[in-house]
Amino acid sequence: xxxxxxxxYQAKGAGFTLSYATELVSDxxxxxxxxxxxxxxxxxxxxxxxxxxxxxxxxxxAALHTAMRLKKGAKHLSxxxxxxxxxxxxxxxALSDFLPTVSGYTDxxxxxIGGSSLGPEAIYHALxxxxxxxxxxxxxxxxxxxxTAAVLQxxxxxxxxxxxxxxxxxTLETVTxxxxxxxxxxxxxxxxxxxxxxxTGKGSPMDEKTRYRALFYIWDFVGGRFSVTSMVxxxxxxxxxxxxxxxHFLDGAYAMDxxxxxxxxxxxxxLLGALIGVWNRSFLGLDTVAVVPxxxxxxxxxxxxxxxxxxxNGKGSDRQDSKVTYPTGPILFGEPGTSCQxxxxxxxxxxxxxxPLELIGFTTSxxxxxxxxxxxxxxxxxxxxxxxxxxxxxxxxxxxxxxGNRPSQLLIGQRCDAHTLGALLAYxxxxxxxxxxxxxxxxxxxxGVELGKHLxxxxxxxLAGSQVAPLEEAFARLLGSxxxxx
Amino acid sequence: xxxxxxxxYQAKGAGFTLSYATELVSDxxxxxxxxxxxxxxxxxxxxxxxxxxxxxxxxxxAALHTAMRLKKGAKHLSxxxxxxxxxxxxxxxALSDFLPTVSGYTDxxxxxIGGSSLGPEAIYHALxxxxxxxxxxxxxxxxxxxxTAAVLQxxxxxxxxxxxxxxxxxTLETVTxxxxxxxxxxxxxxxxxxxxxxxTGKGSPMDEKTRYRALFYIWDFVGGRFSVTSMVxxxxxxxxxxxxxxxHFLDGAYAMDxxxxxxxxxxxxxLLGALIGVWNRSFLGLDTVAVVPxxxxxxxxxxxxxxxxxxxNGKGSDRQDSKVTYPTGPILFGEPGTSCQxxxxxxxxxxxxxxPLELIGFTTSxxxxxxxxxxxxxxxxxxxxxxxxxxxxxxxxxxxxxxGNRPSQLLIGQRCDAHTLGALLAYxxxxxxxxxxxxxxxxxxxxGVELGKHLxxxxxxxLAGSQVAPLEEAFARLLGSxxxxx
Numbered sequence: 001x002x003x004x005x006x007x008x009y010q011a012k013g014a015g016f017t018l019s020y021a022t023e024l025v026s027d028x029x030x031x032x033x034x035x036x037x038x039x040x041x042x043x044x045x046x047x048x049x050x051x052x053x054x055x056x057x058x059x060x061x062a063a064l065h066t067a068m069r070l071k072k073g074a075k076h077l078s079x080x081x082x083x084x085x086x087x088x089x090x091x092x093x094a095l096s097d098f099l100p101t102v103s104g105y106t107d108x109x110x111x112x113i114g115g116s117s118l119g120p121e122a123i124y125h126a127l128x129x130x131x132x133x134x135x136x137x138x139x140x141x142x143x144x145x146x147x148t149a150a151v152l153q154x155x156x157x158x159x160x161x162x163x164x165x166x167x168x169x170x171t172l173e174t175v176t177x178x179x180x181x182x183x184x185x186x187x188x189x190x191x192x193x194x195x196x197x198x199x200t201g202k203g204s205p206m207d208e209k210t211r212y213r214a215l216f217y218i219w220d221f222v223g224g225r226f227s228v229t230s231m232v233x234x235x236x237x238x239x240x241x242x243x244x245x246x247x248h249f250l251d252g253a254y255a256m257d258x259x260x261x262x263x264x265x266x267x268x269x270x271l272l273g274a275l276i277g278v279w280n281r282s283f284l285g286l287d288t289v290a291v292v293p294x295x296x297x298x299x300x301x302x303x304x305x306x307x308x309x310x311x312x313n314g315k316g317s318d319r320q321d322s323k324v325t326y327p328t329g330p331i332l333f334g335e336p337g338t339s340c341q342x343x344x345x346x347x348x349x350x351x352x353x354x355x356p357l358e359l360i361g362f363t364t365s366x367x368x369x370x371x372x373x374x375x376x377x378x379x380x381x382x383x384x385x386x387x388x389x390x391x392x393x394x395x396x397x398x399x400x401x402x403x404g405n406r407p408s409q410l411l412i413g414q415r416c417d418a419h420t421l422g423a424l425l426a427y428x429x430x431x432x433x434x435x436x437x438x439x440x441x442x443x444x445x446x447x448g449v450e451l452g453k454h455l456x457x458x459x460x461x462x463l464a465g466s467q468v469a470p471l472e473e474a475f476a477r478l479l480g481s482x483x484x485x486x
Numbered sequence: 487x488x489x490x491x492x493x494x495y496q497a498k499g500a501g502f503t504l505s506y507a508t509e510l511v512s513d514x515x516x517x518x519x520x521x522x523x524x525x526x527x528x529x530x531x532x533x534x535x536x537x538x539x540x541x542x543x544x545x546x547x548a549a550l551h552t553a554m555r556l557k558k559g560a561k562h563l564s565x566x567x568x569x570x571x572x573x574x575x576x577x578x579x580a581l582s583d584f585l586p587t588v589s590g591y592t593d594x595x596x597x598x599i600g601g602s603s604l605g606p607e608a609i610y611h612a613l614x615x616x617x618x619x620x621x622x623x624x625x626x627x628x629x630x631x632x633x634t635a636a637v638l639q640x641x642x643x644x645x646x647x648x649x650x651x652x653x654x655x656x657t658l659e660t661v662t663x664x665x666x667x668x669x670x671x672x673x674x675x676x677x678x679x680x681x682x683x684x685x686t687g688k689g690s691p692m693d694e695k696t697r698y699r700a701l702f703y704i705w706d707f708v709g710g711r712f713s714v715t716s717m718v719x720x721x722x723x724x725x726x727x728x729x730x731x732x733x734h735f736l737d738g739a740y741a742m743d744x745x746x747x748x749x750x751x752x753x754x755x756x757l758l759g760a761l762i763g764v765w766n767r768s769f770l771g772l773d774t775v776a777v778v779p780x781x782x783x784x785x786x787x788x789x790x791x792x793x794x795x796x797x798x799n800g801k802g803s804d805r806q807d808s809k810v811t812y813p814t815g816p817i818l819f820g821e822p823g824t825s826c827q828x829x830x831x832x833x834x835x836x837x838x839x840x841x842p843l844e845l846i847g848f849t850t851s852x853x854x855x856x857x858x859x860x861x862x863x864x865x866x867x868x869x870x871x872x873x874x875x876x877x878x879x880x881x882x883x884x885x886x887x888x889x890g891n892r893p894s895q896l897l898i899g900q901r902c903d904a905h906t907l908g909a910l911l912a913y914x915x916x917x918x919x920x921x922x923x924x925x926x927x928x929x930x931x932x933x934g935v936e937l938g939k940h941l942x943x944x945x946x947x948x949l950a951g952s953q954v955a956p957l958e959e960a961f962a963r964l965l966g967s968x969x970x971x972x
Binding site for chain 2: 118141142175296306330342345350367446459464471473474476
């Protein structure tokens with residue numbers, strides 16, 4: 001590790017600097033990885049994806065989330081991309097017209113789960129420092145009745161909107177929550193059709209204009225975990241932050257979409273991040289990744305990335321539907337720094353299983369509220385800690401039981417604002433897609449959730465009294481006996 | 487998997503049922519593990535720990551967190567334990583006397599990081615459904631100035647208490663936050679000594695009666711991540727939930743402390759959980775654990791467990807200070823179900839790296855607000871999903887690309903209330919301690935954070951302009967150049 005290496009091993013794009021001097025890579029390794037990437041045509045696949053070709057082979061669909069932020073008048077990659085963008089613009093225009101009609105409302109509750117919740121929640125949390133005064137968002141995702149109760153009891157229902165988000169219009173959790181919310185509104189003497197907004201696919205069971213104050217549409221070419229920039233995120237974010245802020249967010253994502261199309265490794269940040277990740281996972285055999293934002297605003301961002309990465313690339317079969325014989329996507333987790341330095345960083349420094357780190361930081365704070373204590377501001381202390389951890393992991397202190405050579409990287413932006421967050425969101429979307437292309441897996445389907453859903457239906461039947469099979473009955477008895485222990 | 491196995495492989499204690507039929511263990515394996523546990527005297531070590539013997543060898547300290555909840559008049563294991571308990575009772579009496587003097591306050595902000603934050607935050611979040619109406623807690627842990635600003639701007643300072651928690655009295659983040667809070671109170675025309683409460687070690691730089699409205703004490707025989715039941719958790723939890731609720735919480739922990747002393751494997755839940763974890767980690771070679779509470783109230787509980795487990799057992803040296811040659815503590819993460827079923831469960835079902843699951847659920851909801859939709863309540867749907875996932879992971883569906891035989895366990899309590907949470911907290915404290923005893927590591931120190939702290943001080947110096955070494959300077963330049971990219 002030398003100063004020269006620090007200054008050489010960095011790349012810039014869409015407002016971010018990716019510093020990878022503290023990764024376990026050399027020029028030779030990067031060249032080797034880039035060679036493999038070319039063989040596997042992964043940048044070409046990115047072009048195909050953004051052009052709307054069928055990249056989700058198992059479901060015979062495009063993955064056109066990039067069309068959701070294509071700028072009007074900008075160069076487009078294909079007629080398919082333009083047509084998808086026109087659909088998105090139509091929805092954004094409708095949203096722009098709609099928002100002034102609900103200016104009297106103060107709160108908005110996003111009702112949706114998984115891809116209909118984690119991304120919008122992470123971005124709302126990241127940007128709520130800039131929210132329109134008096135406006136607030138809440139999230140009901142879980143079927144847990146206590147979550148629904150807590151949210152409903154914390155708002156003034158008369159001034160609250162509910163955005164019900166389900167592409168299929170039949171998600172168990174979301175359909176159930178909608179029923180409970182309608183019943184609560186009616187009990188409060190309110191008309192649900194004035195408070196409920198639907199976001200769903202055309203023709204779904206939810207696609208009934210009379211049930212909602214407004215209906216917005218999403219399409220099967222935008223997957224749930226890639227849908228933050230579609231109407232899935234647009235309604236809640238534009239209501240709370242203002243539509244102009246939402247447009248800045250789209251602009252940031254659009255800027256990173258362009259970066260992901262670049263042919264040169266040094267200019268293509270998501271590609272560089274993806275290949276370093278492949279090195280850690282496929283060559284060094286490291287099974288996990290910790291994403292540590294040095295910004296409390298990004299506290300929920302790792303949960304979004306957990307879905308984005310683990311649902312996309314946690315696959316057991318390749319694109320030809322053969323069982324894979326090599327490791328696919330890693331296990332991702334994370335909490336904000338510096339807090340987690342006082343928590344799980346013990347294991348990061350000295351545990352027997354090395355964990356590659358992705359540290360995210362910003363040079364400037366959001367709110368500008370700071371104080372010099374002992375010569376430095378808190379923001380300086382915050383980023384100083386981030387840089388120091390990266391260095392400490394690389395250098396170690398072998399005589400003190402710190403092995404060193406533990407890989408990390410720094411992703412540094414100027415300020416955690418809407419444009420920066422759009423770029424960060426798209427950075428990870430494309431990093432994940434590049435890794436899926438590299439591993440020859442389909443990052444855009446999710447067969448792994450179906451078996452659980454099927455068994456859940458049977459189990460819920462058993463709990464309702466209509467026992468269906470001895471195993472379910474045994475579990476139901478286990479639950480019954482647990483109720484009477486204390 | 488048979489109904490008989492489900493009904494046989496369960497253990498009960500302190501209000502919980504641990505169901506482990508879906509783990510990859512047999513009678514022979516459990517007997518083998520229990521034999522190793524006896525050889526290593528791990529239940530004896532638990533007795534020694536609760537009796538106040540020196541179990542933290544590197545720091546020559548006891549680990550007497552169990553004394554914090556020893557019931558008055560109950561049987562104690564040693565004079566040391568009784569003396570520690572008497573110290574705790576003295577503090578609790580002082581707290582009982584203090585609380586009525588601040589009945590006019592509405593908000594309390596816990597200012598502390600790591601062990602002074604994650605546990606109390608997790609428990610507050612878990613129990614806030616039972617909070618005294620009008621009382622609310624907030625947490626400032628991070629050095630991030632935006633977190634401090636967000637909290638300070640969200641409360642009425644005139645009615646807000648701040649509990650500054652640092653055992654050493656010199657934690658960078660906490661000392662800085664205290665300075666910022668004092669300055670904010672003075673700016674608002676308020677007297678900081680009326681609003682600030684200190685929780686620290688006797689003789690620390692914070693141990694100055696004139697600086698605080700009240701001072702409460704903690705001792706070096708209670709480690710940060712084991713300190714929730716000490717004054718670290720007591721002030722914020724008793725203020726918001728009421729001291730009676732806090733006593734129920736202590737009672738629950740005390741009940742599980744007793745369970746952890748039992749000699750029979752089938753009666754000792756934390757020991758059983760620990761040995762199954764050892765099987766997964768040391769024998770099956772699984773590096774991670776996902777803790778998935780089927781309760782939104784426990785949303786922050788995995789972050790507490792992350793610290794508890796990874797800081798305690800993420801060690802590279804054994805108790806004789808030799809480098810270990812076997813895997814120690816696993817990597818722990820988690821998010822509430824059912825939400826995460828729609829997120830990272832794709833990888834859990836089909837990813838190439840199996841992840842053992844610990845599912846936590848309750849038969850009854852907290853708030854009793856529920857509705858039957860399609861024949862079942864939301865609480866039934868919630869626990870039905872938990873049971874179904876456990877079964878789906880075990881059975882798989884090999885013809886559909888689901889390998890099955892993926893280990894999981896269920897920890898089921900009756901209701902997420904104070905007593906139950908106390909027991910759950912202690913369950914994990916003891917599970918972690920048992921695993922540390924098994925692996926012959928010191929679960930009670932944390933040398934891995936010191937190197938980072940040292941480098942951080944130098945790096946902050948570099949950012950303040952007093953460059954100290956070329957590497958730090960290179961990083962500082964990297965940061966400077968990142969500010970001017972966009």
